[in-house]
Amino acid sequence: MIAGLAALGAGIGIGLLLIARALFPKPAPLATVLASFDRPAPVMDARGDGLESALGRLALRTTTALGVDLDRRAVELRLADRTPARHALDKLVGAIGGAGVPLLVGLALSTIGLLLPVAGILGFAIAASVAGWLLPDFTLREDAAKRRKAFRHALSSYLDLVNVIIAGGGGIQTALYTAAEAGDGWAFAAIRRALDRARLTNRSPWTTFAELADELDVPELAELAASVALAGSHGARIRASLAAKADTLRGHQVAETEAAAESATERMTIPVAVLLFGFLVFVAYPAVQQITTVSTPAP
DSSP: OHHHHHHHHHHHHHHHHHHHHHHSOOOOOHHHHHHHTTSOOOOOOTTTTSHHHHHHHHHHHHHHHTTOOGGGGHHHHHHTTOOHHHHHHHHHHHHHHHHHHHHHHHHHHHHTTOOOOHHHHHHHHHHHHHHHHHHHHHHHHHHHHHHHHHHHHHHHHHHHHHHHHHHTTOOHHHHHHHHHHHOOSHHHHHHHHHHHHHHHTTOOHHHHHHHHHHHHTOHHHHHHHHHHHHHHHHOOOHHHHHHHHHHHHHHHHHHHHHHHHHHHHHHHHHHHHHHHHHHHHHHHHHHHHHHHHHHSOOO
């Protein structure tokens, strides 16, 4: 009883400390503020000043007070189209929910007379809280990987369109802009935004492609930027280069698809083996039961 009260008091004290640090955060260091000017613009939260947005900002201040740096996940957040505030809110909700469920289950069982060890409940609550805190990071990494894969698929189609336009007599810049306007989806929208940024800032398209490759962490786009820069600056034969790059991307996509199919096939052997084992037990149990019954001498 004393240990439970002490743990409850410690939890309340830590919660009040976190709330105080979230409501009255420390000012950001000058070096961090100056470095933020050179970062790409974050994804804007379209929900405005609603309750979820306010909770997200509070959660972001809380995670910052805890020393969690979400800037190292800025690329993944941009790929998943998720704001740092929303990610921080997901982490806090997961941690609080993971810790609250075991405590509520233990409290409910205690009301019906089933007392569980306090240490076991607290240990399970801590483990569930840590799992809930880390789960948004795993889902974010998975969503970012899916977005990168989708961008590579769209990039191979974009290169094919550029190659067709160049083969029809169009210039390199005309082919880049026209091919970007022909596609749909977020990948083509990102390419169009990069090209529009190049047009508005009076820079070359390959410069913005290189910046977009750094923002999305897609090396294939950086290679495309180098090829286009070579064509625009030195008049190299870009058509063959783009065709080869598109073929390389499709080859990688086919290899990834085949590897995923083989992995899924290997995973399917586990449930088949379990089903076969259950069937054998179901068939053999009556015979084994009969043999043991017959061989056992009657008293």
